[in-house]
Amino acid sequence: MINTDNITQILLESLAAGFIAPAFAMLFAVPKQYLIFIASGGMLTRFIRSFLLYSLNVEIVIATFAACAVISLIFIYVGPKLGVPRPVFTVASVIALIPGMDAYNALLSLISLVEITDIALFDTYVFTLMHSGVRCVAILLAIALGIAIPPLFFYNYRNRLR
Amino acid sequence: MSSLTELNRICLDVSAGKLKDPQEIFHAIEAVNPKHYNQKLLIVIEALAAGLLAFLNGATPQVMGCSVVGGLLLMIVRFSLLKRGFFESFAFMCSAFCGSILALLSAKLLFNLSPEQTSLAIMSTSLLLVPGFPFMNGFLDIFKGYVDMGISRIIHAFVLTSAAAIGLIGTVFINSLTIFETL
Numbered sequence: 001m002i003n004t005d006n007i008t009q010i011l012l013e014s015l016a017a018g019f020i021a022p023a024f025a026m027l028f029a030v031p032k033q034y035l036i037f038i039a040s041g042g043m044l045t046r047f048i049r050s051f052l053l054y055s056l057n058v059e060i061v062i063a064t065f066a067a068c069a070v071i072s073l074i075f076i077y078v079g080p081k082l083g084v085p086r087p088v089f090t091v092a093s094v095i096a097l098i099p100g101m102d103a104y105n106a107l108l109s110l111i112s113l114v115e116i117t118d119i120a121l122f123d124t125y126v127f128t129l130m131h132s133g134v135r136c137v138a139i140l141l142a143i144a145l146g147i148a149i150p151p152l153f154f155y156n157y158r159n160r161l162r
Numbered sequence: 163m164s165s166l167t168e169l170n171r172i173c174l175d176v177s178a179g180k181l182k183d184p185q186e187i188f189h190a191i192e193a194v195n196p197k198h199y200n201q202k203l204l205i206v207i208e209a210l211a212a213g214l215l216a217f218l219n220g221a222t223p224q225v226m227g228c229s230v231v232g233g234l235l236l237m238i239v240r241f242s243l244l245k246r247g248f249f250e251s252f253a254f255m256c257s258a259f260c261g262s263i264l265a266l267l268s269a270k271l272l273f274n275l276s277p278e279q280t281s282l283a284i285m286s287t288s289l290l291l292v293p294g295f296p297f298m299n300g301f302l303d304i305f306k307g308y309v310d311m312g313i314s315r316i317i318h319a320f321v322l323t324s325a326a327a328i329g330l331i332g333t334v335f336i337n338s339l340t341i342f343e344t345l
Contacts, residue, residue, distance in 0.1 A: 012217075013217075013218055016214040016215075016217050017218070019210070019214055020211045020214050020215060020218075023207045023208055023210070024211065024294065025163070026199050026204060027204065027208065029164045029165075029196065029197055029198055030164065031163070031164050031167055034167075046218075083170065083174050084167050084170065087295075087299060087302060088166065088167060090298075091294055091298040092294075094294075094298075095292075096215075096218060098289070098292055098294070100215065100219055100285050100286060100289045101219050101285060104281065104285040104330075107327055108281075108334060111331055140297075143298075144297070144298060144301035147298060147302065148301050148305040149305070151305075
């Protein structure tokens with residue numbers, strides 16, 4: 001049931017994400033002492049998502065949501081202990097999950113629709129636009145909801161009835 | 163983010179009772195200064211991150227090299243335009259165009275890559291410009307109940323992303339010119 005062929009790829013992807021997450025955080029002036037937490041968070045998020053996707057064959061959107069929910073839960077515990085707001089860690093950790101290729105293919109199909117006359121080409125472009133575009137939006141939504149939903153169970157926010 | 167952590171520290175001190183005098187609290191808030199990392203270090207690190215983003219999308223080492231080169235120019239143009247006071251969206255547009263043009267040229271002229279790999283090099287160079295923090299903070303605000311603030315943050319992030327996409331479209335147009343098919 002668990003497919004172990006891709007374990008090297010999963011580990012290499014986690015290491016890459018472990019470098020990308022602090023690089024992105026440095027762009028937003030995150031203090032130096034928290035970069036190690038962000039690196040571990042990025043590695044863990046990418047590892048969970050790749051493991052669910054390649055080894056357990058879970059669908060990509062659900063795997064992304066699960067990985068982001070796990071990292072959000074971890075930093076709900078770690079953030080207050082360090083006295084740092086949680087988004088500093090969680091947002092930087094999920095950067096490696098953003099769907100680049102899907103967004104690029106959708107953009108390419110969209111602008112190719114500008115000047116075509118062949119109906120068969122039109123069908124191909126619209127198919128790519130819809131498939132890649134909806135996948136990209138779904139993954140982004142899964143990332144955002146995965147980070148935003150777990151704190152709702154632990155904190156009293158404005159919309160709670162007082 | 164460094165200002166955010168310092169202000170959070172002040173709030174925690176006030177709620178713990180360490181800072182009581184309003185004048186002290188005011189001076190502590192006034193003393194918070196936005197800090198930045200060394201720009202040259204940031205340029206190199208972000209370029210390497212662009213190469214690794216290409217790797218995450220399934221690239222060969224040559225494509226990663228093209229992305230690193232494109233990422234270097236992208237970050238140089240971005241910081242120089244922002245220092246000169248240009249609007250952020252315009253800076254994103256220009257840096258996306260310049261960075262991905264260099265990635266395209268190095269892919270076609272240096273390594274002679276196939277069209278799919280060229281697309282990968284161009285795309286991963288521009289992935290550096292994704293505004294992750296405004297987008298995520300927008301969603302977090304909506305879920306905390308501050309819908310107006312959240313929507314305005316998401317629209318801001320969408321505008322920045324569209325600016326980067328416009329820069330990318332310029333490169334795609336140049337890639338589709340017939341002169342490149344003969345190279």
